[in-house]
Amino acid sequence: MATRVRPSNKRCAVIGGSGFLGRHLVEKLLDRGYSVSVFDIRQSYELPGVTFHQGDLCDKQALLPAMKDVSLVFHCASPAPASDDRRLFERVNIQGTRTVIQACIEAGVQKLVLTSSASVVFEGTDIKNGSEDLPYAKKPIDYYTETKIEQEKLVLEAYDKEKGFLTVAIRPHGIFGPRDPQLVPILVDTARRGKMKFIIGDGTNLVDFTFVENVVHGHILAAERLRLDSPICGKPYHITNDEPVRFWDFMSEVLVGLGYAAPRYHLPYALVYGLALLLWLLALILRPLVSFKPTFTPMRVALAGTHHYYSCERAKQDLGYKPVVSLKDGVARTVQSYPHLRQGA
Numbered sequence: 001m002a003t004r005v006r007p008s009n010k011r012c013a014v015i016g017g018s019g020f021l022g023r024h025l026v027e028k029l030l031d032r033g034y035s036v037s038v039f040d041i042r043q044s045y046e047l048p049g050v051t052f053h054q055g056d057l058c059d060k061q062a063l064l065p066a067m068k069d070v071s072l073v074f075h076c077a078s079p080a081p082a083s084d085d086r087r088l089f090e091r092v093n094i095q096g097t098r099t100v101i102q103a104c105i106e107a108g109v110q111k112l113v114l115t116s117s118a119s120v121v122f123e124g125t126d127i128k129n130g131s132e133d134l135p136y137a138k139k140p141i142d143y144y145t146e147t148k149i150e151q152e153k154l155v156l157e158a159y160d161k162e163k164g165f166l167t168v169a170i171r172p173h174g175i176f177g178p179r180d181p182q183l184v185p186i187l188v189d190t191a192r193r194g195k196m197k198f199i200i201g202d203g204t205n206l207v208d209f210t211f212v213e214n215v216v217h218g219h220i221l222a223a224e225r226l227r228l229d230s231p232i233c234g235k236p237y238h239i240t241n242d243e244p245v246r247f248w249d250f251m252s253e254v255l256v257g258l259g260y261a262a263p264r265y266h267l268p269y270a271l272v273y274g275l276a277l278l279l280w281l282l283a284l285i286l287r288p289l290v291s292f293k294p295t296f297t298p299m300r301v302a303l304a305g306t307h308h309y310y311s312c313e314r315a316k317q318d319l320g321y322k323p324v325v326s327l328k329d330g331v332a333r334t335v336q337s338y339p340h341l342r343q344g345a
């Protein structure tokens with residue numbers, strides 16, 4: 001068996017390392033000779049070369065041991081975007097990120113790489129080939145997006161050349177791949193309940209879906225290029241597959257790959273959005289009496305019926321980024337990784 005080489009300057013921490021993206025990142029870092037300290041609210045696996053620290057990132061005393069002798073920290077923890085718990089998002093994404101920054105500075109960490117989101121500029125209307133120069137959303141579509149904006153600002157503003165604290169933000173979009181807990185599972189669940197028959201709008205809207213290994217690649221390039229005097233300090237970078245695809249073609253490919261029928265009938269976007277808004281309001285009003293979670297939330301309808309794809313030119317130029325897995329291969333590997341979600345399984 002091949003032994004991994006771990007130079008001492010290759011020690012890093014991954015906050016959120018038990019999650020979907022975090023675990024893929026940890027696995028790639030190990031391959032590249034890093035030793036990794038994982039900090040997460042839960043431990044979901046064990047791996048040689050990884051030390052686990054379980055705790056809440058809002059607790060600085062719990063974070064500090066995970067940052068001991070670490071020069072590089074990746075922060076990719078967040079509550080699930082589907083939640084509507086405003087206080088949780090504010091506590092973890094805003095106050096928690098402040099705590100992460102303080103802990104990094106106190107522990108002598110030099111580099112902080114944040115997993116942000118391309119959605120920080122999305123307001124529910126078309127974005128075509130959007131660059132990082134677009135302004136932050138003035139009316140974010142949900143609490144998740146609202147707090148991701150504040151989180152990104154905090155991390156980028158914490159860049160301090162004099163003190164040698166270097167920060168960068170990666171903005172992925174629509175991450176998919178093996179072990180993803182949301183996109184494919186939600187899609188299959190919706191199909192199994194017979195609700196994936198309809199295409200919202202005319203079905204021509206283009207969207208970025210990004211294979212998880214490309215997102216990991218972008219993070220590692222950013223971390224390794226983050227040096228004093230590097231132009232990437234204090235900046236955000238879009239990381240996508242660089243292959244915008246029709247939202248409904250992508251959904252159909254995944255569904256058909258898993259043995260389900262592709263959606264066929266069209267419904268007008270405004271009608272579905274209006275109904276989703278009504279249902280969301282109803283769920284809010286009735287919350288003290290009954291709890292129900294609509295599948296077609298206004299946020300999901302907006303994501304399913306508009307264009308939202310982003311340019312990753314800046315990442316290509318400054319980071320030397322190029323996707324390492326094509327959309328076609330990414331979809332094939334993803335479909336193969338979910339035998340338990342196949343029709344009839």
Ligand SMILES: NC(=O)C1=CN([C@@H]2O[C@H](COP(=O)(O)OP(=O)(O)OC[C@H]3O[C@@H](n4cnc5c(N)ncnc54)[C@H](OP(=O)(O)O)[C@@H]3O)[C@@H](O)[C@H]2O)C=CC1
Pocket residue numbers: 015016017018019020021022039040041042055056057058075076077078079080092096115116117118148171172173174175176181
């Ligand atoms: N998935 C996507 O399409 C996109 C994701 N992103 C960003 O990528 C990052 C990773 O997302 P993803 O891997 O999909 O999400 P996951 O939910 O799979 O991973 C996040 C991890 O963080 C943990 N966590 C949550 N709250 C805390 C806390 N207070 N303290 C410590 N750990 C905590 C979660 O635990 P638990 O599961 O128990 O909550 C989970 O293990 C997030 O920042 C997200 O905003 C950006 C763009 C697109």
Ligand SMILES: CC(C)CCC[C@@H](C)[C@H]1CC[C@H]2C3=C(CC[C@]12C)[C@@]1(C)CCC(=O)C[C@@H]1CC3
Pocket residue numbers: 081116117118119173174175182183186187190295296300301303304
């Ligand atoms: C019910 C169907 C209409 C849609 C099923 C698929 C959706 C669950 C996903 C399609 C686009 C995805 C997406 C995200 C989550 C999962 C989807 C809504 C994010 C909101 C995840 C977090 C981000 O930062 C942005 C993502 C945009 C795309």
